[in-house]
Amino acid sequence: MEDIAKNLKSVRERIASAALRAGRDPGSVTLIAVSKTKPVEMIEAAMAAGQTVFGENRVQELRDKYDALGGRAVFHQIGGLQKNKVKYLIGRAALIESVDSRELAAEISRLSQKNGVTTDILIQVNIGRELQKSGVDPDEAENLVRFCSETPAVRVRGLMAIPPKCENPEDARPYFKEMYSLFLDIKSKNIDNIYMDILSMGMTNDFEVAVEEGSTAVRVGTAIFGKRDYMI
Numbered sequence: 001m002e003d004i005a006k007n008l009k010s011v012r013e014r015i016a017s018a019a020l021r022a023g024r025d026p027g028s029v030t031l032i033a034v035s036k037t038k039p040v041e042m043i044e045a046a047m048a049a050g051q052t053v054f055g056e057n058r059v060q061e062l063r064d065k066y067d068a069l070g071g072r073a074v075f076h077q078i079g080g081l082q083k084n085k086v087k088y089l090i091g092r093a094a095l096i097e098s099v100d101s102r103e104l105a106a107e108i109s110r111l112s113q114k115n116g117v118t119t120d121i122l123i124q125v126n127i128g129r130e131l132q133k134s135g136v137d138p139d140e141a142e143n144l145v146r147f148c149s150e151t152p153a154v155r156v157r158g159l160m161a162i163p164p165k166c167e168n169p170e171d172a173r174p175y176f177k178e179m180y181s182l183f184l185d186i187k188s189k190n191i192d193n194i195y196m197d198i199l200s201m202g203m204t205n206d207f208e209v210a211v212e213e214g215s216t217a218v219r220v221g222t223a224i225f226g227k228r229d230y231m232i
């Protein structure tokens with residue numbers, strides 16, 4: 001059994017050290033504990049250790065866990081998302097991190113309006129320009145942000161990326177740098193209704209490099225909850 005409290009403490013310390021190395025305030029980085037495939041009991045153990053934000057990449061799993069916890073935990077949807085599943089997220093996902101098309105943004109808008117809420121989203125960027133990966137092309141990110149700025153009931157809070165798989169976390173650094181400059185570039189345009197206060201990048205294998213390069217939200221699963229039983 002994983003010692004979740006101990007793992008969380010260690011991850012938080014590593015985030016703080018990476019932030020300090022880069023001359024950043026450790027408090028400027030949010031830790032999203034990625035609980036996908038793990039039981040509600042493990043989420044409760046993390047909550048007892050002070051963790052409040054969790055990431056899930058399967059919509060029904062997020063819904064079931066959110067409901068099981070009576071809304072006490074904050075969940076982010078972090079994985080690829082089909083339009084027909086958005087309905088389960090409205091009012092449950094505090095942030096939908098993986099919006100990569102106008103159609104998806106429009107569907108989130110439609111259902112948010114219907115439910116009288118505004119939904120916070122991130123635009124997922126395919127920073128490695130990989131064929132099979134979700135996310136918009138970096139050159140298209142600003143266009144999608146501008147589309148969302150005119151779409152009611154969705155609020156763009158920033159960008160999210162998963163760089164190409166790298167054996168050595170140092171190899172991910174150029175992708176994080178490119179994301180940070182794209183983030184600053186879009187932020188500097190002060191587009192209406194666009195906040196650009198969240199840059200979500202960094203996972204178990206590379207979160208320290210991501211923090212050094214300007215990440216404000218790291219999504220860490222394995223280092224907190226242990227290995228997952230199946231690939232997801």
Ligand SMILES: *Cc1c(COP(=O)(O)O)cnc(C)c1O
Nearest residue numbers: 034057078203204219220221222
């Ligand atoms: C699973 C997942 C993570 C966490 O991965 P770890 O390597 O276990 O930290 C982060 N982001 C996304 C989008 C994921 O699907």
